[in-house]
Amino acid sequence: MTEQRYQEALDYLYSHIDYSVERSYRYSPEVLDLERVHALVRALGEPQRNYDSVHIAGTKGKGSVSAMVASIMQAAGYKIGLYTSPHLQRFTERIRVDGQEISQAEVIELIEILKPHIETIQQLTVYEIITALAFIYFARKEVDIAVFEVGLGGRLDATNVITPMVSVITSLSYDHMHLLGGSLSDIAREKAGIIKHGVPVVSAPQQHEAELVVEDVARSLEAPLSLVGRDWLYSPGTRDLHGQTLHVWSSAEQPLMDAYVESSGGEEWAPPRYWIPLLGHHQIVNGAVAYATIQILKGQGLKMNEDAIQVGFRETDWPGRFQILATDPVLVVDAAHNRDSALKLRIALDDYFPGRPVTMIFGASADKDIPGMLIELVPRISRLIVTQADHPRASDPEDLARIAHSHGLKVEIVLPVEAALDRALEKMWNEGVVLATGSLFIAGEILSAWEKRERSIPLDAKKA
Numbered sequence: 001m002t003e004q005r006y007q008e009a010l011d012y013l014y015s016h017i018d019y020s021v022e023r024s025y026r027y028s029p030e031v032l033d034l035e036r037v038h039a040l041v042r043a044l045g046e047p048q049r050n051y052d053s054v055h056i057a058g059t060k061g062k063g064s065v066s067a068m069v070a071s072i073m074q075a076a077g078y079k080i081g082l083y084t085s086p087h088l089q090r091f092t093e094r095i096r097v098d099g100q101e102i103s104q105a106e107v108i109e110l111i112e113i114l115k116p117h118i119e120t121i122q123q124l125t126v127y128e129i130i131t132a133l134a135f136i137y138f139a140r141k142e143v144d145i146a147v148f149e150v151g152l153g154g155r156l157d158a159t160n161v162i163t164p165m166v167s168v169i170t171s172l173s174y175d176h177m178h179l180l181g182g183s184l185s186d187i188a189r190e191k192a193g194i195i196k197h198g199v200p201v202v203s204a205p206q207q208h209e210a211e212l213v214v215e216d217v218a219r220s221l222e223a224p225l226s227l228v229g230r231d232w233l234y235s236p237g238t239r240d241l242h243g244q245t246l247h248v249w250s251s252a253e254q255p256l257m258d259a260y261v262e263s264s265g266g267e268e269w270a271p272p273r274y275w276i277p278l279l280g281h282h283q284i285v286n287g288a289v290a291y292a293t294i295q296i297l298k299g300q301g302l303k304m305n306e307d308a309i310q311v312g313f314r315e316t317d318w319p320g321r322f323q324i325l326a327t328d329p330v331l332v333v334d335a336a337h338n339r340d341s342a343l344k345l346r347i348a349l350d351d352y353f354p355g356r357p358v359t360m361i362f363g364a365s366a367d368k369d370i371p372g373m374l375i376e377l378v379p380r381i382s383r384l385i386v387t388q389a390d391h392p393r394a395s396d397p398e399d400l401a402r403i404a405h406s407h408g409l410k411v412e413i414v415l416p417v418e419a420a421l422d423r424a425l426e427k428m429w430n431e432g433v434v435l436a437t438g439s440l441f442i443a444g445e446i447l448s449a450w451e452k453r454e455r456s457i458p459l460d461a462k463k464a
Contacts, residue, residue, distance in 0.1 A: 006104040009111045010091060016118075018126040036124055037158045040132050043117045047139035048146075051081070053162045054293065057150035057191045058170025060341050061204065061286040064278060064318050065170050066149040068290035072312025073145055073297070074098055076304040081138035081146035083159070085127070088320050088335075088444035095134045097141045099317065110136055127151055131158040145302075155193020166296045167194045167223070169203045170289055171282070172210040173340035174369065188213035197221045200300075202292045204285060205229035226292050233257070234288035236281060237273055241324055241352065246284045247271040248291045272306070274313040279322045280348035287313065320443040322348050325450050329425060330356075330433040333450075335443040337364065339372030345437060349380050357382040357432045359424045361446070362404075363417065364438040366395040370403055373438065383427065384409045387420035389441035417445040418452070 041048060054069055056062045063084050070082040080098055087093040092101040110133050118124055131151075138146045148159045154169075172188050188210035195201055201223045203214050211227070218225040226232060230251065237245030249257050249271040260267045276287050291309070298304055322345065325331045330353065336345045349358060360381045364370050386400040401411040414420040424434045436446040 002104055002108070005108050009108045012115075013111060013129060014126055016124055016126050016129060033123075034156060034158070034161060036121055037128050037131065037161050039121050040117055040124065040128065041135060041161060043120070044114075044132065044136060048135040048162050050139040051143050052145045053164040054145065054147045054166055054168065054297070055150070055159065055162060055164040055194050056147065056168040056170065057154040057157070057194045058168075058204065059173045059187070059191070059338070060344075061170035061282065061289070062149050062168075064283060064286045064316075064321060065168060065290050065293070066147050067318040068276070068287060068313060068316045069168075069293050070147045071099075071316040072290065072294050072304060072309050073147075073302070075312035075315065076302070076308035078144040078302070079142065081134070081141065081143040082149075083131070083134040083138075083146065084149040085130070085151045086440055088440060089448050094130065095137055097138070097143060102137055106137065107133070125158075128158040150191075150194060153190040153193065155190050157194075160194055163196055164199060165300055166293055167196060167199055167201045168289065168293050169194070169201065169206075169214055170286065171204045171340075172206055173338060174372075184209045185213050189217065192217040195221050195223050197223065199223050200296045201225045202289060202296060203227050204289045226296060228285070228288045228292050232288055232292040232295075234284060234291075235271075236284045239279070239351070241279075241327060243275055243277040244279060244284065245273050245275050246287045247273050248288050272309075274310060276313050276316060278316065278318060279324070279352065280344060281351070282344045282348075283321070320440065320447060323447075325447075329428055331425070331450065332433060332435045333443050333446045334435065334437045335440045336373070336437050337368055337439045339369050339376055342373040342376035342437075345435075346376050346380050349433070349435070353433050357429045359383040359385065359428050359432060359434050361385050361387060361417075361420045361424050361434065361436040361442070362400065362438045363387045363389050363397070363420075363442040364395050364400065365391070365393040365441070366399075367393060368395075368439070370395065370400065371406075374404060374407055374409075377437075378407045378409060381409065382429070382432070383412075383424075385412050385414050385420050385424050387414055387417050387442070389417060389439060389445055391439075391441045394439070394441065417442060418449040421446055421449045421453075 056066045066084055070080045074080045082096045085094050095102040150157045150159055169191055192214050195217050201218050205228055233249055235247045256269045260270055320333055320335045322334045334345050336342045358380050384404055386397045388394045388397045397413045401413055404411045414423045428434055
């Protein structure tokens with residue numbers, strides 16, 4: 001019965017305007033009007049004011065940074081809410097408290113509470129309603145701090161009704177250009193729209209054009225800016241297929257770091273070293289951004305000692321990002337969905353599986369830079385299987401095949417995603433790698449298919 005009522009609650013939710021499934025719309029105040037969200041939270045008693053918050057925007061890395069920051073604060077003993085989107089496998093992944101997903105029963109209950117308010121406010125979108133649901137849930141659970149990942153852009157995102165302790169902007173690159181603007185400075189200005197007057201800002205290293213915009217917006221709002229790569233420095237350490245280490249230090253500590261390097265580690269001072277289970281050099285950068293964010297929060301009175309930071313980094317759980325699901329055979333799933341993230345994925349393949357042939361399962365949303373992604377990935381691909389996720393925005397595999405053919409690739413179309421995974425594993429070369437990528441939706445369906453496949457294997461066969 002709960003399952004049926006839960007599905008009815010989701011059906012009601014998705015009966016509202018859902019821009020996430022539309023192929024084009026105008027990203028403007030006339031379409032995404034924050035006054036609707038303000039009206040809804042006012043009707044609900046401003047639940048988002050019942051706890052402190054951290055606000056994280058960016059093109060890439062914002063989910064990973066959100067997960068790391070939440071994990072560290074939880075390890076320090078705080079009760080932490082985490083709001084992310086979209087989900088990989090289950091709707092309930094979007095809203096968590098101390099790592100536990102909201103239950104189906106709680107979704108049902110909260111949507112019933114929201115219904116009378118929803119009916120009085122015209123044109124509320126699905127995402128706006130989900131965001132309000134998260135606001136209420138975190139208030140009910142009496143969280144100490146909630147970490148909110150921006151859905152799209154920043155300036156007009158439904159989460160932008162909060163006033164956080166710190167605003168964070170992760171790596172900026174070209175994505176959603178038809179909505180956010182055709183230049184990196186346009187995109188940066190939309191993302192920097194989360195910056196509030198006097199609220200500290202942490203930024204990842206940015207391309208010069210984007211960095212200038214972030215600095216300009218922060219300066220105009222008298223928001224102190226900490227820039228990773230300038231104020232906070234980092235370097236990679238060791239790595240294997242299970243995780244990697246990073247070092248982080250402040251710019252003021254650079255003379256100490258110089259002495260440490262010159263002495264080959266013989267100095268008494270050493271930079272902090274942290275182990276993270278997330279792979280790829282880009283996650284080293286994300287780790288440094290998370291660390292800088294934690295330092296800003298500590299400066300505002302939050303108590304987080306070195307042990308909490310170590311444990312929080314180590315216990316970060318953020319699936320679908322260069323995640324190695326198996327090593328025999330090697331199966332990697334990655335949610336890369338723009339050209340920049342595809343480049344980072346190719347670099348990670350070279351780092352972890354140099355020279356090994358790659359069979360790629362690829363599916364993408366129709367509004368993405370598919371040619372750009374393929375340009376970055378083609379040099380590492382030996383065989384390509386295109387497929388289609390079960391999502392309204394998913395690109396037609398015939399279209400994907402035509403684009404891939406223009407790059408000289410032989411292409412096989414296999415539907416659905418689960419069958420594409422079976423085909424890739426069946427046809428892979430010895431010492432080869434199967435990579436599934438192109439969208440969050442592909443990543444989620446591959447994760448579900450792999451879990452189903454694992455459940456079907458008898459325990460004795462696994463031990464053998």
